[in-house]
Amino acid sequence: MAEMKSHCTRLLVAAMDFGTTYSGYAFSFRDKPLDIQTNPNWHAGSEKLISLKNPTCVLLKPNKEFHSFGFEAENKYGDLAEDDEHHGWYFFRRFKMALYETDNLTSATTIEDIAGKKMPALTVFTHAVRYLKDHLLNTLDTKVTDVSIEDIQFVITVPAIWDEKAKQFMRLAATSAGIKNDQLRIALEPEAASIWCQVETDNNLCVLSHPGSKYMVVDLGGGTADITVHQKKEDGTLKEIHKATGGAWGGNEVDKAYIEMLTKLSTTDAMQEFKTTQMADYFDIHRDFETKKRSIKSDDEGKVTIKIPASLRELATKHGATKKKDLGKDISWTGDKLRMQSSLIRQLFDGPIQVLIKHVEDLLSDPIIEDIDAILLVGGFGECQLVNAAFRRAFYNMQLIVPNEPGLAVLKGAVRFGHLPEIVSVRVSRYAYGREVWPAFDENVHPSSKRSVQLGKPICKEVFYKIVSVGEEIPFGKEVKTLGSAINVGQMRATINLYSSLDENPMFITTAGCKFLGNVGFDLPDSKNLEDKNHTIFLTFGDTELKCRVVIDKTKKEVETTIKCL
Structure with missing residues (x-):
């Protein structure tokens, strides 16, 4: 395997692959980052199925306390049902897709259990993350001594096609489960698979590790198909060359x-x-x-x-x-x-396979990626031989690569990502990002319906001020600054509303397809001078999550800010 020096400051990195159907974890220590250990095998009770991942199932008692997770939860609930004693219990399975399918996701969003009983989604997700975290800690206790939770850099995987709300929801579930914010990174699933396949020793994967090589990563899980395109750079990092796409076409x-x-x-x-x-x-x-x-x-x-x-x-x-x-x-x-x-x-396979093949064909018609060298197929559904065969038929003129243990590629890559968070050095924006502004009204540009008056001056309300374009290449950690000011000297707090859109140039935040992303609120200086309240907003793109910081221009003081998406 390729040499790699960890950039992690903690003792070890532990990744959780929180899947629609199955979940698992893996970890490696800072001094041996490529010696990745997966969680122990889970057994499906008396059945023959043994898996390195556990079904994503949560069982709660009638009093809503946690009982069990995975195979244990399935078996217990099955036993309860056999004896007609399951009434009042809560059994949730395959609930991850709720974060993708819910239009207006909030921290109060509810999901239904197998019997239709509702519960806050955050409660269920928190139980699942806590179980994986505690199981990991117990496993570590059997292998090493004196390792505490503070020694761990956690990574949680999410689909690349998830929006900021869904990512923040997973972060909130993790913090609710006892993982500190500064100990957590979010990894994008197809990226993680790509990262891992860069260090696999399989000869078929060599084409991916040559500088300049371009390849498509198709991550097929239980819930979603998640697709990205990478190019290997001379410095060993990866450059995303097409925005992530996909849909609900999983196994x-x-x-x-x-x-x-x-x-x-x-x-x-x-x-x-x-x-x-x-x-x-x-x-x-x-x-x-x-x-x-x-x-x-x-x-x-x-x-x-x-x-x-x-x-x-x-x-x-x-x-x-x-x-x-x-x-x-x-x-x-x-x-x-x-x-x-x-x-x-x-x-039975025709539906998702046909949609998937058509989507990849459409992607390959884009001149940006028509010269890619290979297609990398990963994920649990990517192991399916029917899927493999369909890809070989449809893309017979390209090299199709399926790594060893394709279902673990995301999990192992997420561990490596935790050691080298900057390994993807360029990403492509899936959306146009902007903020809401209220500029001076221009009757030659703005419709009369958007005209308002503020401090005796005509202004145009709800204008979308673009900060990042759809498809824009963004280096890792790139900060984009935008200026802000107070309306009057009495204003003591400012709120910046952020929006995203799949359209290149939405004129207003009310334009169809423009979605509220979140807001940033912060205190302004107590001053009678309006200019003292001027500030600069720095939005950081090019990472797996959008970040923000605000600096007061006169004092250069950085004020505490958090983008609230939920």
Whole structure:
């Protein structure tokens, strides 16, 4: 592996890959940053499935206290359901997507558990992060002595297509779970995978590490497809050359299609009763299909056998499901075995794969990246052989690279990112960023509907003052300054409202597609001189999170500021 000297000032870096379907952690010490250790294997109870990640599931007691996480939570809730004692308990699974799908995310946003009971999302996310943090600390206790939480630089991974609100929500959950703000960095998932593949020894990955090489990273998780494009620079850092894109095209879409197929075979009523009364068997269906999903091939012929709990067959019969002779020659269901033509299984993958391939084709038509050298496929869904085959067919003239353990590439890369946070030296802005200003009204430019009067002078309200453009290349840690002033000498506090837009030049903050990003509030000097209140706002771009600081011009004093996105 390539040599790397850690820039981390703490004893070790620990990364948490908080996934839609599975979560896990890994860590390495400052003196051996590439000696990355993953968390111990978790077992799915009596099942054969052993994973280096744990299902992202949280079980809370009826009094809303934390009970368990992952396989343990699934198994406990399944046992409770078997005995009809699960009523009042809260079981949350695959809830990460709520941060992507909620338009107006706030710290008070609620999510529903498996039975439809609501709870603040922040509470659930906090329990999940706390569990991973505590499990990590317990693991460290078995390996080394005298390591405290203050010795750890934490990293939490998020999709690159998440906005600032979702990132800040994860940061808030982490601080609520006992991780200090100054001990936490946010890593972008496809970036992390790219970072790790720079040091992998696999010969297939050599093309990625040559100075000047360009490649696309396609990170396919359970919830999202997350895509970025990198170029290796002469100094060893990575330059993003196209803004991150993606969507909800992860492996969970295949799971949904599979459950829909089973529902059609067994009837809606049978499936609903099955999910309610046979919870352990319901989880087993997902676990068994997870293994089958990764192994099925595009050239498989004949029939595939999938184990189906006998309890679902009994409920299907109870609710008058189609009898065996009516299922057709391509599918049969006998006892606990469902046999179907492999072509029917492959059809379950068509939806997300077709959307994904079309999206990548559209990206490659952009002249900026049409000369890339390879496509790097990572993530749990990236392990799927059907996905691999679809990419090889669609992009036969390009090199497709799937690293060893593609499901762990993000996690290990996040650890390395914690040691070298500046390793991605240039990023491309996904949005136009700006602030709200109220300049003098110009009747030749501004519509009359935006005219207002302030201190006897006509002004134009709600104007979008652009600070960063869509697609702009931004070096790591670049500060962009913008000036501010008080309205009158009596003003003692200022608030800067920040906005983002996918449009290049929105005129007003009320323009369609322009979204409120957050605000920065700070105190102004107590002075009778208006100029004493003049200030400069420094917004830092080019990192994984947007940061801000404000300096009073006359005194050069920096005032405490935080961008409040939630």
